[in-house]
Amino acid sequence: MGLKPAIWVVIVIGLSACRSTGSKSGQNPLMKQYKDPATLAPPEPEDPSKVPLTLWSPSQRRATASYYFMAAEFAALKERDAKKALQLFEAAYSLDPTPFLGGKVLAARASSGDRSEALVDARKMVLLYPREAQLRYLYGDLLASEGKSDEAILQLEKCVELDPRHEAAYLELTELYQNNKQVYKAIVVAKELTKNVPSSVSGWSQLGRLYLSNSQYKEALTPARRAWEMQSSNPQLTQIYAVTLQLNGKLKQAVRIYEQLYHFDPTDEELTGRMIELYRELGNMESAVELLDEMIKQGGQAKPAVQMQKAILLWELKKDKEAAALLDKLVLEYPESDRVKYLAAFAHERMDHTDQALALYDQIRANSPLRLDADVRSFLLMSKAKKSGESLFNLGQKLLADPQLTWEAYGVIAGVYGDLGKHEDAVNAADAGYKRYPDKPRLLFIKGVYQEKIGDRDGCIKTMREVIKVDPENSSAFNFLGYLFAEKGENLEEAEKLIQTALKLKPKDGFYLDSLGWLYYQRGDYKKAQATLEEAVKIEPNEGVIYEHLGDAKKALGQKEAAKSLYQRALKGNLEEPDRLRIEKKVKAGD
Structure with missing residues (x-):
């Protein structure tokens, strides 16, 4: 409704111009009489593209072109009729072939769905008006929409060269460069935009986004702040600035900006989550709880979710x-x-x-999607509480039958089965997990551990070699295989290489030093064994077997009382039952 008076004034000017050029009737010969000019829907000529030769006066042609232009704008904006607008723009251009009207024809043709023909026309227009920046922009935009990014970039670069203040061209250029993974070039273009059009909110915002996407958080601060200062009531710009502050470690400032943003929409769960993370980083969990209490007061469908979030924060507050x-x-x-x-x-x-x-x-x-997770939690709980072995085993079997079971759960089940003494079932669980998740060599390692426990030494050796092959950074596999050989006094040269590799991958590991010390013992190098095992026991002071090994080394060096004392200390440490029975015999033998 607000456009009608302005449009009518232009139409009246056009009609007056027609009368002044000698039309006796005072009426534009291309127009039929219409009754209600206020409707802004004057009838068009039968064929607007055919302009009578009688319209020879330049002023009359321009005036009539103005009429067609305004009628075309009305058709495009008010009636949403792109094809009708195109026909009228073409009529206006045929009467007054200016670059401006040519651009309108291109835009209308593209809007009407005929983009391929619009592209052809755009190429012609650019050749006809090579120094018209807007036509270059329209041509570049059409090329970009057809996926011809390199050609589009050339036209858009020419556009900003001709018109260094063409904001839309700069912005489209940055997007094209970013899509081509040329973020540096996109940043250069965005900087040019902010230099030439310092009032461009979109330019500053885009520059900030580009820096953020390129992990240049410090550089993003100024453009993000400038955009926010220009439109501080814009939630999107406010959020970008808050995120930038957060990424730069300016947490207190970020909180203030987020709190401003929160007032725009206090029910925004994503925003609340960001604020909670900030409070968490600041160690201000009480404020986070207060924030959630405010959201709970807002009510709505999000209320239970907010209360659950509050419970999680309460856990963090112990x-x-x-x-x-x-x-x-x-x-x-x-x-x-x-x-x-x-x-x-x-x-x-x-x-x-x-x-x-x-x-x-x-x-x-x-x-329920949570059923599997609930069963896994129940399995762990029952194991910890030492519930019935049979019911625990049965729940484990139920879990193993679930195709959605995670690789971590396979490892947990194998471990619990091992604790139950069901070592063969532990092997099977780990093996099933590795077949399901072949990119998780940890499961293969677990399989090897339990193969050794069921007496399948050859199978264990084969499995550990496979682990080393697929995961050459797995220090545990190197140590396990090396200790397996050292324990029996076999392949001691290879065993030392394996254990030394484990120590290179994980230096100063007490268990690996224990393996190396025991290897020296098996070689008969008791002094070297003693020194290595003393270092190991300092690192792992609660491991009974390391004390036992050190006691054996002391005994071999003739230090029987020291050995007995170490055996007694070993019984107070962490031990599996077979190890305990073996050490008790050594204590009795020393009496």
Whole structure:
């Protein structure tokens, strides 16, 4: 409605010009009489592209072209009729062939869906008006839309050369360079834009984004701030500035900007999450909880999600009891929510309320996406609480049958089976996991460990060699295989190479030094063994077998009392049952 008076004035001027050029009737010969000019829908000529020869006066042609131009703008903007607008723009251009009207024809042709013909016309227009920046821009834009980025870049570069203040051309150039993975060139163009058009909010914003995408966080600060200062009420620009401050470690400033942004939309969960992360980095978790309390007051569908987030923050504040109470209340309010039950179960798990946690995990529906996770948590809980071995084993078998089981869970199940003494089942679990996840050699290593425990020494050696082949950085595999040989006094030369490789990968590892010390013992180099094992026991002071090995070295050097003392100390350390029985015999033998 606001455009009608202006358009009508131009039409009246055009009609007046027609009357002044000698039309006796005072009417444009290309127009039919229409009744209501206020409707801005005057009828068009039968064929606007055919202009009568009687319109020889330049002023009359320009005036009539103005009429067609305004009618075309009306068709494009008000009626949304691109084809009708194109026909009228073409009529205007045929009467007054200016670069401006030529550009309008190109834009209308592209909008009407005939982009290929628009591209042909654009090429002609650029040849006809080589110094018209806007035509270069339109041509470049059409080329870009057709995927011809290199040609588009040439035209857009020419455009900004002709018109150094052409903002749209600069912006499109930056996007094309960025898409071509030429971020440096995109940054250069964006800097030129901000230099030539310092009032360009889009230019400063784009420069900041480009620096961020290129991990140039320090350089992004100034453009991000300039864009924000120009439009501080723009949520998007505010967020970019806040993120930039955060990435530069200016956390307190970032919090203030985020808080400003929060007032735009206090229900924005993503923004709240960012603010919580900032509070966490600042160590101000109480403020994070207050922020969530504000969101809870807002209500709405996000309320349970916000309360769950609050429970997580309470855990970080070591307020486990308060978190559990909040989640228990949520379980009553939202009994159908499996996620609420899962978090409530985890809350009780943190407080060692094993039975309550297991009961809540058990309530999660069989078809829930959280069912598998709940079973894994239950499996770990039952193992920790030393629940019935049979029920634990059966749950493990159920988990192994699930095709969505993670590779970490395969390793956990193998470990629990090992603790239950079901070493063969542990081998099978790890083997199944490695077949499912062949890019996880850790599972292959676990398989080898349990192969050794079931007495399959040859299988273990083969498996460990395979681990070393697929994962040459796996220090544990080098050490395990080296110790396997050293323990039996076999292949000692290869064993030393293997253990030394493990120590290169992980220097000063107490277990690896124990392996090396035991290898020296097997060679009969007891002094070297003693020195190495003394270093190992300093690093791992709670490992019983290392004390045993050091005792053996002392005994071989004739230090029987020292050896006995070390055996007794070994019994106080971490030991598996077979090791304990063996060391007890050594203590008795020394009496």
